[in-house]
Amino acid sequence: MDRVPQTPPQDLPAAALSTGAVARRLGVSPTTLRSWERRYAIGPARREAGRHRRWTPPDIARLELMCRLTADGVPPAEAARAALADAPAAPPAEAVAPAPPPTPGGPSALPLGAVRPECRGLSRAAVRLDAPTVAELLEAALAEHGLVTAWEQVIAPTLHAVGRKWASAGERYVEVEHLLSWQISAALHRIRPAPESPRSPPVLLACVPGEQHSLPIEALTAALGQRSLPARMFGAALPAEALHDAVRRTGPRAVVLWAQSRATADPALARSVAAIEWGLRGARAHAALLLAGPGWSAGAPAPRTERLHGLRSGLAVIESLALPRAATGAAGAEPSAYGF
Incomplete structure (x- = not known):
């Protein structure tokens, strides 16, 4: 008996990301993304019943534009309208190719180079002086990677980028360095030490x-x-x-x-x-x-x-x-x- 070919399910493209992953890349909290979706309809273009939200490269491009506009002082509602109007329409699912990691845009971007996506999100939040999001992203990096790897691959590269930006911009961005440093110090102080070895010299x-x-x-x-x-x-x-x-x-x-x-x-x-x-x-x-x-x-x-x-x-x-x-x-x- 001939087998009837099965039509494969129309899954989202492999490049689609979860809300948490997008939040880490953009330097906003997942709560903020959900709020933007609820208030301004700037959410994933495709939704499927029973699935979590998944963001495709065109969805992320709209969010990047909104982040840049709000960082420049544009009210969120106006920024959302501009992002929805200016972002290109999503191509068919089979035509969507994996996009390179988003890079911070605009004149306030930090010179990060080739780094982990978490660095870009952390730098964006720091430039916006968004202290709650900086704290949340630091906690997530420490929990996911551990202290040493988080320091080497997320925290130190972002600190160095802030320092380079400050050095090249006169007295500008000093406030960004101070806020980021304070939040990093606070995150490190929240790490509870294990019990000390008895009779061990310090x-x-x-x-x-x-x-x-x-x-x-x-x-x-x-x-x-x-x-x-x-x-x-x-x-x-x-x-x-x-x-x-x-x-x-x-x-x-x-x-x-x-x-x-x-x-x-x-x-x-x-x-x-x-x-x-x-x-x-x-x-x-x-x-x-x-x-x-x-x-x-x-x-x-x-x-x-x-x-x-x-x-x-x-x-x-x-x-x-x-x-x-x-x-x-x-x-x-x-x-x-x-x-x-």
């Missing part, structure tokens, strides 16, 4: 005197906490005398000193910290000094001193210090994709 983390950029070692502190490694974070611009006192009082496993620029890096301070010893005569102990940040020179480190080149490799160095040297050997640090 790692001290601080910025050198005069250094206000502390986000990278905040990320390192949070990552150490997730690994049950005791950490004592002192933040920005710790005075030299206070640093010396903290080292003597805690007897740390390691001291991490962050310097963002050559102007704040202080080799004399580094040498003095590396020389601190404690304990009884004949059984003196000292901490490993780990220099982090682009401010330190690239020359050979001084005795008892090592360079950290990135969050992932820096964690490996610190974790190796917690194990017997005979088992691990000397620790090395290879630069990660984006450094700290």
Whole structure:
């Protein structure tokens, strides 16, 4: 008996995305997209019973235009009318080809380059000064990728793009950097550390005197906490005398000193910290000094001193210090994709 050929179901094109995925790309919350659909009819062109919303490339193009217009101060209702009127009609489903990842448009776009879609969404929300959405996107990235990967592939590239935009635009976009930095710091502080290992010497983390950029070692502190490694974070611009006192009082496993620029890096301070010893005569102990940040020179480190080149490799160095040297050997640090 001949088999009757079955007509395949008319599925949406492979390029169609969920509401959550579109929200991450555009830097808006899923609630905002649903609100726009309900109020202004700017939703998916195709809907099927029993399925979740799926957004095709033409749908996403309309949303991108609406995002650009609202970021420029156009009221949402007016922006929706313009987006619906100007966006091209959706081609037949079989003609829809996968679209390249959307890129931020307009004069306020950040120079991101080839990055994950989440970076573009985060940058758009930051440029709009949309703090709730920035917070939501950061939480989603941390939950989906974990702290280290989220830092390397989402957070750091967006921070670097903001810095490049600020450097090329005079005093503009300083507010974007401040808002993004504050939200990143808040997200890192919400990460609860695991219980500390008992009787384990801590790692001290601080910025050198005069250094206000502390986000990278905040990320390192949070990552150490997730690994049950005791950490004592002192933040920005710790005075030299206070640093010396903290080292003597805690007897740390390691001291991490962050310097963002050559102007704040202080080799004399580094040498003095590396020389601190404690304990009884004949059984003196000292901490490993780990220099982090682009401010330190690239020359050979001084005795008892090592360079950290990135969050992932820096964690490996610190974790190796917690194990017997005979088992691990000397620790090395290879630069990660984006450094700290």
